[in-house]
Amino acid sequence: MAQPVVQPAPRPKAVPARAGAGRRAASASGAEPAWGRPKAPRAARGTSRDEVGWVKAHGGSGATSLVELFGGVEVGARWPDPARGEPRRVVLVGRTSARGLRSVSQALGALNDGDAPQGLELLGVVLVADAPGRLPLGLLRRIRVLRSVARVHRVPWIPAWRTGGRPKSVPRQLATLAELVGAGHHGEGAAS
Numbered sequence: 001m002a003q004p005v006v007q008p009a010p011r012p013k014a015v016p017a018r019a020g021a022g023r024r025a026a027s028a029s030g031a032e033p034a035w036g037r038p039k040a041p042r043a044a045r046g047t048s049r050d051e052v053g054w055v056k057a058h059g060g061s062g063a064t065s066l067v068e069l070f071g072g073v074e075v076g077a078r079w080p081d082p083a084r085g086e087p088r089r090v091v092l093v094g095r096t097s098a099r100g101l102r103s104v105s106q107a108l109g110a111l112n113d114g115d116a117p118q119g120l121e122l123l124g125v126v127l128v129a130d131a132p133g134r135l136p137l138g139l140l141r142r143i144r145v146l147r148s149v150a151r152v153h154r155v156p157w158i159p160a161w162r163t164g165g166r167p168k169s170v171p172r173q174l175a176t177l178a179e180l181v182g183a184g185h186h187g188e189g190a191a192s
Contacts, residue, residue, distance in 0.1 A: 053087030062128035
């Protein structure tokens, strides 16, 4: 007696995704939310729309330390909406780690794709050192790519920030950043 031949069920064909759909699909599956789409956005209002908004590319980016040093408004991990009275001049902040640079790229992609409110002025990207010392070549290459898209400012490792203190002296890179955001001083307690 002949054995019946069992054919495996046909596999569904892969449907090509359109550009940017991967980020949205990840949020729908419950993995990681798409950049800039917080669960419950809260208003980030400063004293004026012309105040600088510090946008976190990810948690632990260093935006809070920069707001304490230069002033402005910490917006969170989303683009502010000038139509709602939030800052129109923004600085995107991320760490120099692989995760940080990937988050900065995703945020810039959202801005470039039109997934950000109208009227924003990106002053630049600030990359805060994630550790003391030189960066590996792979991370330097990623920074070079970011520089092709936006003005990039690097902030060196500041040991005082790790322990919650303020720097005793301000690195040259912070003076350049102060000029960019229009800060007349470098925060209280910091020498200039």
